[in-house]
Amino acid sequence: MKRRDFFKQASLASTALFLPKFVSGFNLIDSAVATGKKLVIIQLSGGNDGLNTVVPFRNDIYYKKRTSLAQQKSNLIEITDEIGFHESLIAHSNLYNNGELCVINNVGYPNPNRSHFRATDIWHTGSDANEYLQSGWIGRYLDVTKSKSLDALEVDDSLSLLLKGELTDGIATKNPQLFFRTTHDPYFKNVVSHYDDAHLSEHNLGYLYKTMVTATSSAKYIYETSKTYTTKTSYPKNEFSNQLKQVAQFINSGLQTKVYYTSLGGFDTHANQINKQKRLLKIYDGAMAAFIKDLKAQDTFKDTLVLTFSEFGRRVQQNAANGTDHGTANQVFLIGNQLKKQGFYNPMADLSNLDNNGDLKYDVDFREIYTSVLNNWLEVDAKKVLSKSFTGLNIV
Amino acid sequence: MTLQEIVHLYNRVGFGISPSKAKELQSQSRAKIVAQLFEASRNPAPLEIDLSELRTTLRGVKMKERKKIRALFKESAKKIHELNKTWLYKLSDTEQLLVEKMTLFWANHFVCDDKNIVHFQQYQNTLRKHALGNFKDFVIAISKEATMMKYLNTRQNKKQKPNENFARELMELFTLGRDRYSEKDIKEAARAFTGWNHDLMGNFLLHRRRHDYGEKTFLGKTGNFNGEDIIEIILQQKQCAQFVCEKIYRYFVNDQLNATHVNEMITVFYKEYDIGKLMRFVLTSDWFYDTKNIGTKIKSPIEFLIGMHRVVPMQFEKERELIYLQKLLGQHLLFPPNVAGWKGGRSWINPNTMMLRLRLPSVLLAKGEIALDEKGEFEDDFQRFNNKRNRQRKLHVTADWKVFLSNHVNNTAQELQETLIVSPLNRGTKEYLEKLAGQDLPQYCIQLMSLPEYQLC
Numbered sequence: 001m002k003r004r005d006f007f008k009q010a011s012l013a014s015t016a017l018f019l020p021k022f023v024s025g026f027n028l029i030d031s032a033v034a035t036g037k038k039l040v041i042i043q044l045s046g047g048n049d050g051l052n053t054v055v056p057f058r059n060d061i062y063y064k065k066r067t068s069l070a071q072q073k074s075n076l077i078e079i080t081d082e083i084g085f086h087e088s089l090i091a092h093s094n095l096y097n098n099g100e101l102c103v104i105n106n107v108g109y110p111n112p113n114r115s116h117f118r119a120t121d122i123w124h125t126g127s128d129a130n131e132y133l134q135s136g137w138i139g140r141y142l143d144v145t146k147s148k149s150l151d152a153l154e155v156d157d158s159l160s161l162l163l164k165g166e167l168t169d170g171i172a173t174k175n176p177q178l179f180f181r182t183t184h185d186p187y188f189k190n191v192v193s194h195y196d197d198a199h200l201s202e203h204n205l206g207y208l209y210k211t212m213v214t215a216t217s218s219a220k221y222i223y224e225t226s227k228t229y230t231t232k233t234s235y236p237k238n239e240f241s242n243q244l245k246q247v248a249q250f251i252n253s254g255l256q257t258k259v260y261y262t263s264l265g266g267f268d269t270h271a272n273q274i275n276k277q278k279r280l281l282k283i284y285d286g287a288m289a290a291f292i293k294d295l296k297a298q299d300t301f302k303d304t305l306v307l308t309f310s311e312f313g314r315r316v317q318q319n320a321a322n323g324t325d326h327g328t329a330n331q332v333f334l335i336g337n338q339l340k341k342q343g344f345y346n347p348m349a350d351l352s353n354l355d356n357n358g359d360l361k362y363d364v365d366f367r368e369i370y371t372s373v374l375n376n377w378l379e380v381d382a383k384k385v386l387s388k389s390f391t392g393l394n395i396v
Numbered sequence: 397m398t399l400q401e402i403v404h405l406y407n408r409v410g411f412g413i414s415p416s417k418a419k420e421l422q423s424q425s426r427a428k429i430v431a432q433l434f435e436a437s438r439n440p441a442p443l444e445i446d447l448s449e450l451r452t453t454l455r456g457v458k459m460k461e462r463k464k465i466r467a468l469f470k471e472s473a474k475k476i477h478e479l480n481k482t483w484l485y486k487l488s489d490t491e492q493l494l495v496e497k498m499t500l501f502w503a504n505h506f507v508c509d510d511k512n513i514v515h516f517q518q519y520q521n522t523l524r525k526h527a528l529g530n531f532k533d534f535v536i537a538i539s540k541e542a543t544m545m546k547y548l549n550t551r552q553n554k555k556q557k558p559n560e561n562f563a564r565e566l567m568e569l570f571t572l573g574r575d576r577y578s579e580k581d582i583k584e585a586a587r588a589f590t591g592w593n594h595d596l597m598g599n600f601l602l603h604r605r606r607h608d609y610g611e612k613t614f615l616g617k618t619g620n621f622n623g624e625d626i627i628e629i630i631l632q633q634k635q636c637a638q639f640v641c642e643k644i645y646r647y648f649v650n651d652q653l654n655a656t657h658v659n660e661m662i663t664v665f666y667k668e669y670d671i672g673k674l675m676r677f678v679l680t681s682d683w684f685y686d687t688k689n690i691g692t693k694i695k696s697p698i699e700f701l702i703g704m705h706r707v708v709p710m711q712f713e714k715e716r717e718l719i720y721l722q723k724l725l726g727q728h729l730l731f732p733p734n735v736a737g738w739k740g741g742r743s744w745i746n747p748n749t750m751m752l753r754l755r756l757p758s759v760l761l762a763k764g765e766i767a768l769d770e771k772g773e774f775e776d777d778f779q780r781f782n783n784k785r786n787r788q789r790k791l792h793v794t795a796d797w798k799v800f801l802s803n804h805v806n807n808t809a810q811e812l813q814e815t816l817i818v819s820p821l822n823r824g825t826k827e828y829l830e831k832l833a834g835q836d837l838p839q840y841c842i843q844l845m846s847l848p849e850y851q852l853c
Contacts, residue, residue: 169746
């Protein structure tokens with residue numbers, strides 16, 4: 001028996017000891033899926049300027065509309081004859097060259113919303129622009145697959161809409177040790193252990209106790225499993241790198257969790273964009289480089305797909321403060337070594353055909369990407385999760 | 397009334413009751429206690445913060461003065477947080493329980509948000525004014541609020557180019573519920589609300605040139621209807637009474653509807669639409685006090701926080717922490733998630749919020765520690781967003797145990813438990829609590845509040 005398997009079994013046994021009877025039939029761990037595919041979702045929060053991230057350096061309109069912000073060819077990492085990556089995206093250009101990156105350009109949806117909150121909700125829920133859903137697409141993935149809370153983890157202290165289902169919610173934790181300590185306070189242990197199942201069943205009180213047991217036993221499982229792995233990869237010293245390091249630790253320790261979510265914020269660059277975006281993309285790219293190296297060292301990269309999005313792109317025309325305002329469509333990055341489509345999935349946005357606001361008109365609906373990821377990577381019927389039918393793209 | 401019935405009533409129309417107050421009420425009849433609740437709520441005190449300075453600047457400002465307007469917006473956004481705090485403290489010491497609880501209910505029915513504090517404060521008090529009044533007057537008044545007209549785009553609704561947003565939500569969310577009308581009805585109703593607008597200070601005005609005075613056919617009726625006529629026609633549908641009664645039943649009585657009870661409510665409510673009369677009927681009916689309705693509702697985060705605060709008053713030194721706390725628990729007053737409001741019930745509870753709720757009494761009242769890093773705001777710059785550390789921290793809260801002790805000087809642990817916990821206690825937990833009952837009362841109080849049972853009311 002491997003060390004980490006031993007721990008898993010041991011922790012299960014000790015958890016079961018103090019479980020009340022009514023939850024003992026409730027299996028926390030699905031041993032069958034422990035080696036399955038992993039999805040890591042990253043949000044560049046605040047609205048990353050996609051046009052300065054993947055740059056059409058031969059496009060005159062681009063230079064005309066971005067008089068002080070346009071990236072010069074000499075500053076870019078040249079990818080094709082017409083397209084360059086932002087100078088910070090060193091790891092991404094290597095991934096591109098290795099066939100481990102797929103760039104989907106101009107992703108959006110009809111009647112785009114330009115509020116951070118609303119646009120984030122739309123991306124998290126997979127709704128139409130005029131539809132208000134109360135659950136996220138990952139949360140509904142948990143529902144449809146009858147998965148457990150710990151099958152979707154957010155590396156943060158509170159849970160985003162993305163991971164909230166109709167029946168099951170994912171779990172948020174930034175620090176498994178802390179989470180474990182909080183949930184294993186002697187008082188809770190006592191409360192849980194003194195419980196019997198006389199009047200529970202479907203009653204709200206039963207629901208509360210079940211949720212409490214889910215939290216305590218998940219915290220224990222996450223902590224005890226993840227501490228069996230210590231990375232040898234060195235990560236840059238910043239919070240976002242720590243979060244990806246945490247995700248790598250979860251994956252490499254063999255945690256059963258299937259979906260991870262984390263975000264990097266600060267992309268709302270209304271003023272003095274150049275330096276801010278450069279620094280942020282460097283943090284994003286550097287963390288990703290270490291993360292992938294870490295996964296490759298443990299041979300877990302082959303089972304991992306990374307999806308990076310931002311709630312919207314930014315206006316084509318720059319503003320007077322050397323920044324950009326909220327826009328619409330943007331690129332999505334997919335990273336993995338099982339990609340069916342490598343490099344660019346589709347051409348860059350047409351800058352000569354903008355909407356009334358001077359924003360991009362999208363080419364690919366973001367839910368086409370969700371559909372492919374659900375159907376082909378997570379192997380669940382996307383229609384059941386999204387409640388709408390999309391054909392999907394041939395990308396994974 | 398029995399002690400349990402009194403506690404139940406006060407949990408539902410307020411935020412709990414102290415053992416001594418409950419004991420004092422025990423000799424009185426149900427009708428009398430309910431009558432007193434109504435009497436106390438007769439002239440609702442407005443929710444107000446000082447806006448005199450902002451109002452003066454607002455009157456003087458011209459649309460061209462962009463810088464001034466931007467500064468005004470910033471100031472206004474800050475004031476919304478002040479209004480949030482003032483509302484929370486109002487809930488913790490108000491005697492006007494019923495009208496304040498109704499206001500919370502209506503704020504999650506006529507859902508809005510607004511960055512303009514002058515408009516938003518006025519909106520909050522329109523909710524109070526009509527909370528126990530006539531539902532028709534209420535719908536008309538709320539539809540004419542600047543906050544509502546902005547939130548649902550009534551302002552952009554012109555004869556030349558109608559905007560259907562308000563007409564749709566009026567029917568779907570405020571009065572009839574989904575699929576009780578056709579798309580054609582929405583279009584016709586939208587025409588009747590064309591030209592509705594407001595001035596800078598938030599007063600209603602009608603742009604005659606933008607209003608469509610033509611004939612409309614709506615829900616089977618034809619005429620030159622205006623907005624008020626449309627609301628009148630909607631309220632003639634019994635479905636409207638049903639929709640509102642069901643929502644009130646779910647909020648005040650039980651997540652699970654009982655058709656017989658709801659039908660009794662509809663008989664009282666339709667056609668007068670007197671909200672006060674409806675509530676009096678609910679609160680004096682026998683079924684409201686059925687054991688299956690007691691201790692079965694999951695407290696909203698606000699009910700949970702205010703409930704604790706009313707037992708042990710807390711002072712938050714840092715406004716920001718009070719805001720995080722509301723966000724982490726999932727209900728930040730004045731900042732609803734979307735036009736449909738908070739879903740309530742079980743959706744309040746997930747593994748994270750559950751653990752937070754169980755930890756919170758010791759964090760707030762006994763200086764316990766908690767991992768409470770705030771999610772970054774979109775507008776935050778990178779430094780603030782990323783300056784989050786993985787550690788426990790203490791909140792800057794002072795709990796006033798003196799008030800608790802003087803309020804409970806004659807109470808036993810058992811009496812405290814009977815007012816704090818109404819959900820049936822399981823045998824194992826009961827035995828466990830008996831072992832703890834020898835502790836001092838503050839300690840015991842914290843432990844009661846840390847039970848899953850305390851999450852129910």
